[in-house]
Amino acid sequence: GAVVSQHPSRVICKSGTSVKIECRSLDFQATTMFWYRQFPKQSLMLMATSNEGSKATYEQGVEKDKFLINHASLTLSTLTVTSAHPEDSSFYICSASGTGGGADTQYFGPGTRLTVL
Amino acid sequence: AQSVAQPEDQVNVAEGNPLTVKCTYSVSGNPYLFWYVQYPNRGLQFLLKYITGDNLVKGSYGFEAEFNKSQTSFHLKKPSALVSDSALYFCAVSSSLNTGFQKLVFGTGTRLLVSP
Numbered sequence: 001g002a003v004v005s006q007h008p009s010r011v012i013c014k015s016g017t018s019v020k021i022e023c024r025s026l027d028f029q030a031t032t033m034f035w036y037r038q039f040p041k042q043s044l045m046l047m048a049t050s051n052e053g054s055k056a057t058y059e060q061g062v063e064k065d066k067f068l069i070n071h072a073s074l075t076l077s078t079l080t081v082t083s084a085h086p087e088d089s090s091f092y093i094c095s096a097s098g099t100g101g102g103a104d105t106q107y108f109g110p111g112t113r114l115t116v117l
Numbered sequence: 118a119q120s121v122a123q124p125e126d127q128v129n130v131a132e133g134n135p136l137t138v139k140c141t142y143s144v145s146g147n148p149y150l151f152w153y154v155q156y157p158n159r160g161l162q163f164l165l166k167y168i169t170g171d172n173l174v175k176g177s178y179g180f181e182a183e184f185n186k187s188q189t190s191f192h193l194k195k196p197s198a199l200v201s202d203s204a205l206y207f208c209a210v211s212s213s214l215n216t217g218f219q220k221l222v223f224g225t226g227t228r229l230l231v232s233p
Binding site for chain 1: 149151153158159160161162163166168207211219220221223224225226
């Protein structure tokens with residue numbers, strides 16, 4: 001139980017384009033989803049938190065207009081990197097917590113490697 | 118404010134020997150403590166957690182951790198290491214004072230290398 005998927009696992013795009021990453025909770029309802037960014041050999045940096053049906057809460061220093069987050073249902077959240085640039089290249093990981101998986105525990109997706117050329 | 122310290126960047130241990138990965142924390146309120154493992158180019162896998170109850174917590178793959186309130190520590194342990202345990206381990210903390218969702222603060226990670 002408590003499985004979280006992410007799609008795509010890897011994406012390469014040109015500078016200036018937008019990229020959408022999906023995060024799904026497969027066997028539980030995710031009342032809250034989190035988006036993290038991880039740089040090579042570093043820890044996870046929380047970007048934003050989203051609750052189903054409401055606006056995301058962004059961490060300080062994260063551009064809301066650049067990293068658009070939508071949490072339209074209890075099983076799906078999306079992160080859209082708009083007008084991507086090479087400095088946005090990173091490993092993006094989502095996590096989810098909810099009634100089925102335990103509200104006190106975050107379960108993580110496998111991550112998405114974004115490379116912006 | 119919450120914080121987590123993992124003092125060792127890397128831990129080396131021979132297969133079959135016991136392993137310990139250290140973690141200390143600082144929170145206001147009661148701590149909620151977690152251990153996650155990350156394999157290369159993968160997300161984090163949940164290993165175990167301490168919320169309340171017994172100080173010794175048993176988790177996946179034979180791992181366990183002991184909550185020590187006086188030392189504010191939550192070290193990860195395993196009696197007999199396997200080569201397949203080699204990975205990056207993260208300790209994370211949240212607080213009982215967090216309202217709504219549980220925001221985790223992660224340590225910097227400890228790379229565990231188990232040699233055959």
